[in-house]
Amino acid sequence: MLRAYKFLLRPTVRQAQALTEMLADHCSLYNGALQERRDAWRHASKTNITYGDQSAQLREIRAFDPARQGRWSFSSQQATLRRLDKAFRAFFRRVRSGGKPGYPRFKGVGHFDTVAFPKDGDGCRWDSTPHDTQTCVRLQGVGHVRVHQHRAVEGRVKTVPVKREGNRWYVVLTCDSVPAEPLPPTSSTVGIDMGTVHFFTDSDGEHVPNPGFLGAMAEELAEAQRHLSTFPKRTRRRTKMHKAAARKVAKLHARIRRQRLDHHHKQALALVREHDVIAHEKLNTAGMTKAPAPRPDPQRDGAFLANGAAAKAGLNRSILDAGWGQFLRILANKAESAGRLVIPVDARNTSITCTACGHVDNRNRVTQAKFECVSCGFTANADHIGALNILDRAGLALCDTA
Secondary structure, eight states, rough: OOOOOOOOEEEHHHHHEEEEEEEEHHHHHHHHHHHHHHHHSSSSSSSOOOHHHHHHTTHHHHOOOOTTTGGSOHHHHHHHHHHHHHHHHHHHHHHHTTOOOOOOOOOGGOOOEEEEOTTTTEEEEESSSSTTSSSSETTTOOOOOEEESSSSSOOOEEOOOEEEEEEEEEEEEESSOOOOOOOOOOOOEEEEEEOOSSSEEETSSSSOOOOHHHHHHHHHHHHHHHHHHHHHHHOSSHHHHHHHHHHHHHHHHHHHHHHHHHHHHHHHHHHHHHHHHEEEEEEOOHHHHHHHHHEEEEESSSSSOOOHHHHHHHHHHHHHTTTTHHHHHHHHHHHHHOOOOOEEEEEETTTTTTTTTTOGGGGOOOSSSSOOOOOOEEEEEHHHHHHHHHHHHHHHHHHOOO
């Protein structure tokens, strides 16, 4: 089983400076490789440059610039070139499928935040001082960096990416052959209905409140963003006040992200510990949060009719703040490790189907919270009805696969 471990790094001032330089040099390599591909395609010969062609040039690049490109791991630079190649392959795939192509763009130094080391022991070494009380990771060109290791690492370390988030540095270990940790059976099954008023409602009728981390910090975040907007968006050199304003906005967003992640882990762990089978809606959050298409006014050229975009924006914000997709991924990972079964089911009509008589009608959903069947008069909480129907569909899915 694969598992990722994310640990906070504690670099010294010089090590933090070296990490920043490492990111900048990898960003320069990425942008240089992108420019080479653009120039080759614009040439009359329409030359197509591949990852193999650019990887073969690395030795010459490192020899030509030993003070910068020559300092860092050869394998990590190959990983950066593979990252660009992956972006181009995704671009051509979208072109063939008729989607929005999204041509690969140049990366700014502030937006290039990850350097990957493809193999432990090649340019990096996890737990480089095994006899020391403090865990360290050794990075070529940086040295032995202290790690705040808050949990044990199991399995075999495969890749060691280093990531910057704001003014913090993290190491993310990808490990394989991680043993499962099955929990004792509980003989309990549950269905959960995701929501925005309540984070989710289970088939037992219990509501888990939605903490609404974004809404709780909306005023402070809005004030920080207003202050940031007073500075020019495009400038060659930011002032100290401009940088401080940008750091404050990033810090608030990072705090919200960490709070949401912590909440998701705790709720997923509680479900996995209490139930053997967990059923949930199969949700397409990307489609659900898509902005409505504009409606041109046929009577006036260049004018548009109201399309409900303002109201939809509020709903989209609530859905993204709840983070359903991230929560369901965490739930699936924890369930796999614990030997539990997670069943995604079709979400259509789950909140408008009467559990008493089976009647399906949009009018059954009187309000966001109230369900009242127009056929038999059965009343209940709408989210509870949805969770019960999800659990029923999970049972049918199990019968079909048996």
